[in-house]
Amino acid sequence: MQVAEQLIVEQIQIGPMQNFAYLIGDRATREVVVVDPAWDILGLLGMIEERDYKLTGALLTHYHPDHCGGSFGQNTVEGVSRLLEHHSVPIYANEHEAAGVKKVTGISDSDIKKVTSGQKLKIGDVEIEFLHTPGHTPGSQCFRVKNTLISGDTLFIDGCGRVDLPGSNTDDMFRSLQQLASLPDDTLLLPGHNYSAVPHATMGETKRSNTYLKIKDPETWKMMMGG
Ligand SMILES: [Fe+2]
Secondary structure, three states: OOOOOOEEEEEEEEOOOOEEEEEEEEOOOOEEEEEOOOOOHHHHHHHHHHOOOEEEEEEOOOOOHHHHOEEEOOEEEOOHHHHHHHOOOOEEEEOOOHHHHHHHHOOOHHHEEEEOOOOEEEEOOEEEEEEEOOOOOOOOEEEEEOOEEEEEOOEOOOOEOOOOOOOOOHHHHHHHHHHHHOOOOOOEEEEOEOOOOOOOEEHHHHHHHOHHHHOOOHHHHHHHHOO
């Protein structure tokens, strides 16, 4: 993948649901954040240690247990609460998602740093911008770092996140996808799951092939997605 020289961007497929976790950081200072740590916390921490990176935080795209840990059905997935047992770092969640993160993972208010859309976080000299992209969940967010976009379950290369789940909203998803479609074509899209033939693609490629991004009017969207 083509990323700026200064950037650390590592895409890590993890767990049985084809999730992607990411390490994002500054190659000069070796500071990194982990995006959506779940399924195998010791494995992720081992990678960070092996590469001599310094973990300074965890960023959550949304509160579903396959991205941040927690229980669903009979399954329990390890995530940020396990991470905090080993590393006391802030957990960054959108302001509209913090309550959900707390409920699903069991971590406390003081562990969570609530962020708003447009807010920026510096990791060494690398700036990460938080973009609120509701739809899949009320506080879903994407992370923009130079010419890369980590899109969680908002946008996949061939699709978008489900909008038939509790807390989902089809109208919000439409607006969020329109917002992402306005990003430059050379933006590298890094999704939250490995659901496509390729693990990443440019925004230009995605705009040409992704049916959901091609819909430009809310009526057609509603007809297709319901809600
Ligand atoms: Fe999700």
